[in-house]
Amino acid sequence: MTEAITAAGLVKRFGKVTALDGLDLHVETGEVHGFLGPNGAGKTTAIRILLGLMRSSGGDVRLLGGDPWSDATALHRRLAYVPGDVTLWPNLTGGEVIDLLGRLRGGFDARRKADLLERFQLDPRKKGRTYSKGNRQKVGLVAALSSDVELLILDEPTSGLDPLMEEVFREVIAEEKRRGDRTVLLSSHILSEVEVLCDRLTIIRDGRTIETGTLADMRHLTRTTIQAELAGPPDGLATLAGVHDFQLDHDRVRFDVDTEALEPALQSLVKVGVRSLVSQPPSLEELFLRQYQKDER
């Protein structure tokens, strides 16, 4: 399989500040790739280098087979980008911006635009200054998704969207994925957002890639948080391999458990009798926290 995006050892310095410190990113053609990291990790800087808006201070980067800095204009015909904070011209309507961006990219599908406007429930006749943050984001998304391009680069695309619209967004990206000929790079700081959509993930922190692979590959990173109300004392659970941060308060128990140890842990709960059970998937923040602790050691 060919790679739509290849970045190896990417470095970007702003004066004394190092924003990217040897970042690696490999996105295969036709896949939806999650680009994860906490705020300030360098996601947007990396994307700006991919777009030829900024020049890297070191490392190699290729985009759709070309050099993003020197071949910027030619490459941009083949991609569409939605910034994390879409800002619109105050006196242009949303519809005008969508058409303008589509034409600047070299063409867009009017029927697709109408369909997306309908699904995102966006009124294209409003002036830019009157849209809310979420609606500005929708303008950017409709413009990008109705363009006929190979690569979509979406920087935190769902920020500002309500849950209903996030769902519409997920459906639309799932359709893109089924088409098979589009590559999507999706940056986010929320793991649950990308895990439904993405084939593979790259996780970065402090400008460095700390994990990359499929979600299954990363299972070893994930722990589930279990809270339960029990009928009796949970003997032996605290010392079970893979159980961490065990807390017991009368009949309530709370602990984290490694994915491999999930089954024995649940069995030992069932043996005692379970009155209520809440399980939470690990948040990205917890994941980073753990990674951070690992680095410290």
Place this chain on the structure above:
Amino acid sequence: MTGTGQIIRLILRRDRIILPLWAVLLGLVPAGYVASFESLFPTDAERIDYATVSASNAGFVTLYGPLHGSSLGELVAWRAGFLPVIAAICALLTVVRHTRADEDAGRTELIGAAAVGRYAQLAAAVITTCAGGVLLGVVQTAAMVGQGLPVEGSLAFGAEMILTVFVFAGVAAITAQLTSGARGARSIALAVLAVAFALRVGGDTSAIGDGSTSWLSWLSPIGWVQHLFPYGVNSWWPALLALAFTAALAGLAAVLLARRDFGSGLAPARLGPASAPRSLGSPFGLAWRLHRGLLLSWTAGFVLLGLIFGGVGGSVLDIAAGNQELSDIFNRLGGSDALADSYFAGIAAIVGLIAACYAVQAALRLRDEETTGHAEMILSTAASRYAWAGSHLFFALLGPAVVLAAEGLAVGVTYPQGNLGEILGGVLVQLPAVWVLAGLAVLAFGLVPKLSGLAWAAPAICLLILLVGSTLQLSQWFLDISPFTHTPKLPGGDLTALPLVTLTLVAAVLTAVGIAALRRRNIPD
């Protein structure tokens, strides 16, 4: 009003350099006039001669206002007649910056959510600006008294500045409520200032002629403050008029603020087209949409200027024809033709400088587009940096040509006896100098984008050279800094190609270096 104090402190923190800078600098400018008038006209007789000619010179009256005496103080206060306009610009920009611009940026929301009253932000902006005006007035009064001028006159002279700042802080407080954006608020406030200036010019120039429309000056706040006549009659009652007007403006602004929603103007937003017209599909098409309003309003302003200047030019000749004493003086100076020529040549330099402000504003739209994130969206499409920058520069470089030509043609309407070709030529030869200032803006934008605003220093320095250069007898190298020193003085002077070609080349190099730097730098930076 709760929290006004804290917001004032915040504004003072944000403006800790710029606010004292304009207040003190403007306050000190007239002090320079004292020395130069003393050295140029050491005797009473010389001052009386100068005052007699100046008081009926329509060009001078247009720029500085009416002159009714010949004492040193009166001459200085009269010569400083353009300073209230600059003080008014500083005042309205400061108010809009801390009201509407903050609201656009979402900072008002941040502060509004804290424990501050509904009117706190507006009150703080107006109070701080007025305090800047008081500082300006105090500095000016102190400087004049320090130069040995009478105290009461100096107080009236300082009050001129204070009252102008008050009134235009009030004007801006209202325009900030009318529109749904800072740019609109600034434009309307500047338009109000332009109308106030035009009314004053209309009234004052009529007063030296037949006086039929001299009442126009009383419709203008700038006219009011100049009728304090510092060092002359020291008439204080126009001050009460200005104070009452300021209070009314502030009250109206508060009422308007209470009646509108956050983030919106009084005029409701209308719906527009759902899809873009065919013309909006290229960087140029977008630039046209973004620049056309600016071009149109500047053109309208320049037509107005041309009509006024042309009308005033006509009255110069009428006065000379009707007054034996004056026409003798004019003849000594080279005849009424020569006088009209030098008047229009002088006007051309001022008009050129104003056009340069438009050029700088249009060129810096690039920086606006960058900081708002619009550039990032456009440049992530197949539009190249050259196409993007070039489409904006098209308007920054050719827009001034349009407005200058409009001004020249408008002069022809109200001054039909003049040679239209020469008058038009006189303003159009300013273009290369305008381009130099535009080129400086492009250079700043390309090389030091964060400091792009410094590009405004160039027209400011040129204005300073224009305003004080001739009185202060500054050395030639200082005058030579301004590109407007080098443009041919038409009509009347010689049309030489060398300065025009040199200025155009300088502008081209500045622009090219700026664009080349833009190609190499980060966006956004």
